[in-house]
Amino acid sequence: MERLKFTGKRLIYLAVMLFGVATLVFILTKMIPGDPTVANLSQRALNDPEVVAAYKAKYGLDQPIFVQYVLYIKNLLQFDLGTSIRTNKPVLSELARCYPATIELALFAILLAAVFGILFGVISAIRRNSILDQLVRAVSVTGVSIPSFWFALLVLYFFYYKMHIFPGPGRLSNSFSAPATVTGMYVLDSLLEGNLPKALDALSHLILPGTVLAAFTMGLITRTTRSNLLDVMSTDYIRTARAKGLSRTRLILSHALGNALIPVLTVIGLGLGNLLGGMVLVETIFNWPGVGQFAYESVLSADFPSIIGVALLIALNYMIINTVVDILYGVIDPRVRCR
């Protein structure tokens, strides 16, 4: 019963937040200067009042803003995000097209970031002030500070262009055609097709952009893991456990790491939310047709329905991730469950 109440509360909270985000983004997009007609019609077409009128009527731009808002909210309640002014396709189907590419890359990147971030953080903490610790700290600072577009060009230049170790931009090599869309994630869809070489090819294309995207979050995770583990290691219960003769490995894995990971989960959650919003520059350099590129093109075209669609998607990402992180807190630390 408690759990149902908790879930219900969360869902209502989610709906209210989404409504607020939709309203806020709608108002903001209407307030900022930018005319979709000028952005999308050619110079010739803009001189033809008939063409301009037909265009405005088609996208409801000839209606008063309040009417546009009411229509928008009404459609939103029916899960209709409107039609993209740039591509003339439903925004929902456009997001469904480009979101899986972003999810695939974001999940890969966060997995890399979490695995290596925690590993490096632990190594750094248990070898505190050693050369290894200094090295790990230097790597994590670099990861946090390096501009992603520059890092992207750098890894592409060396590992693809010069050394031919990893495949180049895009989601698949030219020798493969895109798998039939089931999830939209090429690795998974290729496996569902039963085509292992294609799945491995898709996986190999994730490595460079995934590493670039992982760098920032990995740096944060490493630093957070290290500092929290050091804090936990100096607590009384760890000292007691050590006095009882527990081995260092058992001490860390069974007693210290669990508690140290709670703040790390928050960092991972925020990092994933950030990655799921799409990364314009990295997506551009690696020809990754994800949400970032879609958002960028939409902004350039003053494609308001798409901009609002992307904003809602990003808000939804954070809300879902925060909910999952809240639940995971309870899994890791029973005290949170009790509260």
Add this chain to the structure above:
Amino acid sequence: MKKRFLAIALSLVMAAGCVACGGGTDNASEGGSGSAEGTEGAAGTSEGGSGTVVVAMGAGFSTLDPGYVYEKYPPLIVNACYENLFKFYDNEGAPEPCLADTYEFSEDNLTLTVKLKDGITFASGNTMTSADVLFSINRCKNLQGNPAFIADTIQSMEAPDEKTIVFHLTQPDSAILSKLTYSALAVLDSAVVKEHGGTDAEDASTTDTAQAYLDTASAGSGMYVMTSYIPDEEVVLEKNPNYWGEATNVDKYIIKIQPDANTQMMTLSTGDIDVALNMTDDTMAELSGAEGVEIINAATKTVGFVMMNMNETYGGPVSNPKVQQAIRKALDYSGMQIICGEGTLTPYSVIQSGFMGSKGERAAEYTNVEEAKALLAEAGYADGLDVDLTVSDLDMEGILLTDLAQKIKDDLSQIGINVNIVSQPWAAGYGDAYRDGTLGFTVMYWGTDYNDPNVQLEFLPGGVVGLRAGWTAEMAPELAAMYQETMSATDNNDRTAVLEKIQDAMYEDGPFIMAVQAPAHIGYNTRLEGVAISDPYALDVTLINIK
């Protein structure tokens, strides 16, 4: 125990590294042999004698429905999958019959009669008739999309028989053959398009629903058919099995969307792509001397121009003809060419080099700072003047207009004109002001809507762009009258004569300075022949063969 834990951790790191490298190696081996799914595609040189060619283009697009296309790259695909009555087989040549067999103008130049070639079939197997031509052109007109203007001078059409189309024009139009080459007037398989919701009725703008289909498949008679389109990622074209003409030896094209020039350079060098359409000067330098790669640097017909409003309310001092002449004399055209990159040139006047009737290039010696200062003094500004130069966030073939604005500011400072650059986004004010003719002094670009010198007539007094500079027909009636004169000159020699008169008249006078013709930089694999810059199609893939 401590050491064991560290060893486990390090092993994990190494294992992850090996998995990562394994992915790459796996891919490389597949690219090299094309074994797993070799028939699915090819990767440029890595596949040797493969019949597949991979092309990278710099931007995605909003639609591939010919009735709506107006962006830069869709014509590449439309030209591969569809055909028009006429076509440009040479970038600097005149339109030649493609689907048309013969054509004839009436004596008053108000009627054009076109006969279709025999035996033309669509990819569906349907035979092309004059009804298909009528449907396609009427649909484009009635959709009222961006390219609808192209059919403005077509008053009506009729099809007396299955092979004949009669165009009735609103006025003599010397550019009508060029207009009929435009992608938006490509001939569609009307049966297939109607089957998917297409209509050419007057209310097509609200009732036609074929765009969704034409964005995923083609319905033309071209050398290729579109078999796959993943927006913002790639388009796949495969040979049309029912092609009526003589096809090249390229079986398949994979058109990749690669916005970044560095990425295009790297993928071309490694053989992952065969043609890179959007190189820059820097990336071309990296490719210079590279084995197996050829480069082309040449001017497009996209022109960057300075506009000085003739209306004093907006133009202020730059509305003064003497100040305009001074600015024209002060600009360093050679320096602008260096900024824009190899292949850039400065047209003699309003008609770009490469167009029929063009008088070529403006001589580098035209720039003369002393003469410019004298002209400025004559205009009453011996001590110089201050002026705002408004510039948008747009780029011209990859060259930022703000870069040109900086150069103009620098050049004009030499004669005492103090330029204050005012930036304004295109979609947030600049576009409206430009269209309304309220910008006083600006630098802008003009991409040709269709490949014909008549597009430049809009710069004449009273023309669309002329009015944006406050230049009304009454201000220069003789020059304005040349608009109609050019439109009526269906004979090429007559048209060339009028176009030359226009260029001379605007060489030193008027509110426009045609500063640069932007370059295109194309890199391609030497296994190909027939790769060339194409203004109408970006790249004419139907002329490319594998050696």
